[in-house]
Amino acid sequence: xxxxxxxxxxxxxxYFVTPVAYVFLVIFLALAGILTFYAGDFYExxxxxxxxxxxxxxxxxxxxxxxxxxxxxAEEAKAxxxxxxxxxxxxxxxxxxxxxxxxxxxxxxxxxxxFPIWLTVNYLGHPDNGVILAGYLGSWLMAGAFLAIGxxxxxxxxxxxxxxxxxxxxxxxxxxxxxAQVVDFFQEALPxxxxxxxAHLSLLRHFEAIARGVLDVRxxxxxxxxxxxxLTAGVLLLDLRRSR
Amino acid sequence: xxxxxxxxxxxxxxxxxxxxSIRAEPGQVLGLLGPNGAxxxxxxxxxxxxxxxxSGTARVCGHDxxxxxxxxxxxxxxxxxxxxxxxxxxxxxxxxxxxxxxxLKGLSGRRRFEEVxxxxxxxxxxxxxxxxxxxxxxxxxxxxxxILHDPPVLMLDEPTDGLDPNQKHAVRQLIDAMARxxxxxxxxxxxxxxxxxxxxxxxIARGRLLADATxxxxxxxxxxxxAVSFSAPGSAVSQEMLGRLPQVAxxxxxxxxxRITVFPRQGERILEPVEQLLxxxxxxxxxxxxxxxxxxxVFRHITTVTEGQP
Numbered sequence: 001x002x003x004x005x006x007x008x009x010x011x012x013x014x015y016f017v018t019p020v021a022y023v024f025l026v027i028f029l030a031l032a033g034i035l036t037f038y039a040g041d042f043y044e045x046x047x048x049x050x051x052x053x054x055x056x057x058x059x060x061x062x063x064x065x066x067x068x069x070x071x072x073x074a075e076e077a078k079a080x081x082x083x084x085x086x087x088x089x090x091x092x093x094x095x096x097x098x099x100x101x102x103x104x105x106x107x108x109x110x111x112x113x114x115f116p117i118w119l120t121v122n123y124l125g126h127p128d129n130g131v132i133l134a135g136y137l138g139s140w141l142m143a144g145a146f147l148a149i150g151x152x153x154x155x156x157x158x159x160x161x162x163x164x165x166x167x168x169x170x171x172x173x174x175x176x177x178x179x180a181q182v183v184d185f186f187q188e189a190l191p192x193x194x195x196x197x198x199a200h201l202s203l204l205r206h207f208e209a210i211a212r213g214v215l216d217v218r219x220x221x222x223x224x225x226x227x228x229x230x231l232t233a234g235v236l237l238l239d240l241r242r243s244r
Numbered sequence: 245x246x247x248x249x250x251x252x253x254x255x256x257x258x259x260x261x262x263x264x265s266i267r268a269e270p271g272q273v274l275g276l277l278g279p280n281g282a283x284x285x286x287x288x289x290x291x292x293x294x295x296x297x298x299s300g301t302a303r304v305c306g307h308d309x310x311x312x313x314x315x316x317x318x319x320x321x322x323x324x325x326x327x328x329x330x331x332x333x334x335x336x337x338x339x340x341x342x343x344x345x346x347x348l349k350g351l352s353g354r355r356r357f358e359e360v361x362x363x364x365x366x367x368x369x370x371x372x373x374x375x376x377x378x379x380x381x382x383x384x385x386x387x388x389x390x391i392l393h394d395p396p397v398l399m400l401d402e403p404t405d406g407l408d409p410n411q412k413h414a415v416r417q418l419i420d421a422m423a424r425x426x427x428x429x430x431x432x433x434x435x436x437x438x439x440x441x442x443x444x445x446x447x448i449a450r451g452r453l454l455a456d457a458t459x460x461x462x463x464x465x466x467x468x469x470x471a472v473s474f475s476a477p478g479s480a481v482s483q484e485m486l487g488r489l490p491q492v493a494x495x496x497x498x499x500x501x502x503r504i505t506v507f508p509r510q511g512e513r514i515l516e517p518v519e520q521l522l523x524x525x526x527x528x529x530x531x532x533x534x535x536x537x538x539x540x541x542v543f544r545h546i547t548t549v550t551e552g553q554p
Contacts (some may be wrong), residue, residue: 001344001347003344003345003350006341006344006345009341009344010330010333010337010341012453013333013337014330014332014333017332017333018332047467061502079328079330080324080326080328081328081329081330083289083292083294083324083328083331084328084389086293086294086322087292087293087294087317087320087322087344088317088342088346088349089318089345090345091314129255161467179534201265239296241297242294242296243295243296243298
């Protein structure tokens with residue numbers, strides 16, 4: 001078994017022996033349901049799709065994903081197990097990848113457990129299941145991007161609270177950068193090119209495109225590159241920490 | 245083998261480890277001795293690859309910890325200070341995780357697991373959460389983790405710190421048993437440990453190497469080395485007589501228990517003349533002792549007196 005696999009297994013296990021996993025799953029599923037049916041007007045729209053469900057995900061992730069990612073490195077640094085982990089024969093990128101993959105699989109499990117809503121919409125009508133699948137993929141990719149941001153920022157501190165706040169802050173900025181109202185607001189004050197450039201950085205735009213069922217290579221690449229870039233930054237920060 | 249070459253670590257202006265060059269060979273238990281804050285842990289963290297040296301480097305079995313960190317880490321078993329582990333895991337889960345990270349598998353891996361668990365007497369707590377274990381047991385789990393892959397080099401940061409005397413004894417026996425073909429580097433601030441464990445000692449303070457010697461050589465540096473001490477009632481007379489012996493440099497009387505210590509002149513042996521004199525005086529002495537030297541005194545001398553000098 002490679003070190004990455006060993007770390008993935010250890011991390012996943014640690015989610016489920018502590019209350020973290022159960023609290024997360026219950027709150028995620030409850031909020032996803034409530035927001036979809038009440039805030040998203042699931043029935044009133046009288047359309048057989050999951051648009052209102054997916055539309056809520058960025059905001060749900062904003063709170064819940066930093067709660068998963070905050071512990072990734074901060075907890076180990078605080079408990080001292082970081083010294084143990086990093087003196088085992090494992091490279092920094094392998095440790096980072098293992099932790100990230102475990103967290104991403106865990107959020108993926110939470111998404112899979114929302115299947116009753118998919119059953120519901122199939123029972124009520126004839127939705128385009130391809131679009132729904134794309135929506136799930138987009139949602140999972142966005143969660144991955146959030147997690148990568150959180151994994152990176154968690155290396156900066158021993159305090160999980162600080163890691164949470166930093167991650168939520170960066171994520172909300174990246175979400176807002178693509179909101180139509182925010183873009184319009186800045187359109188007047190700043191050069192158009194700059195505003196559009198920043199808007200393209202927004203997670204929201206790329207997610208909404210995928211959630212509509214449009215699988216554009218550029219959107220997929222955006223998420224995968226984001227994940228890669230944030231994880232790489234995290235590895236560099238870990239390395240910097242060793243010589244600081 | 246462990247080698248450090250001008251190993252240095254600075255935190256801003258503060259120098260935690262200052263151009264430290266030490267060498268530990270197979271079959272050797274090298275004690276890294278120093279007051280708290282001397283730089284022992286920082287030095288070990290650099291050798292283990294957890295911290296990057298500011299300058300200089302270290303090698304484990306010839307593998308440079310900076311240019312070939314994975315090979316160096318494979319050769320090394322390391323017990324970090326305080327024996328950190330994953331508290332929410334059971335002992336079994338934790339050791340299986342370490343075995344996987346170390347690439348141990350199959351029958352040989354399982355045998356090694358059984359052997360280490362037996363050696364550290366962890367059978368009964370295998371399925372307990374590490375968080376629920378006593379300090380001594382947790383330390384044993386840390387040791388099990390360090391020796392699981394049967395490493396040629398072992399580095400233990402204060403392995404007996406905070407243990408009770410029986411547990412200390414058990415840990416020392418374990419280290420002793422493993423010492424034969426391995427290179428072992430043990431940090432400590434306990435002098436008794438040096439006697440019990442080490443065949444060579446490196447003393448550091450403020451990050452600098454101050455002495456590199458065998459425990460016996462260090463004892464020979466003590467002013468007590470070769471001194472004779474005894475307890476005798478009616479000591480006033482004998483003191484005066486003793487002072488007249490040509491080999492004797494000085495005499496001290498312990499103000500608490502009245503024990504007399506006689507110090508020799510350089511290179512003189514004084515046990516016999518002192519004994520003869522006492523017998524000739526017809527003095528009753530309960531016991532007489534030839535001092536080997538006091539490590540604590542040498543340690544204090546080296547780490548405090550030398551400190552200010554460049």
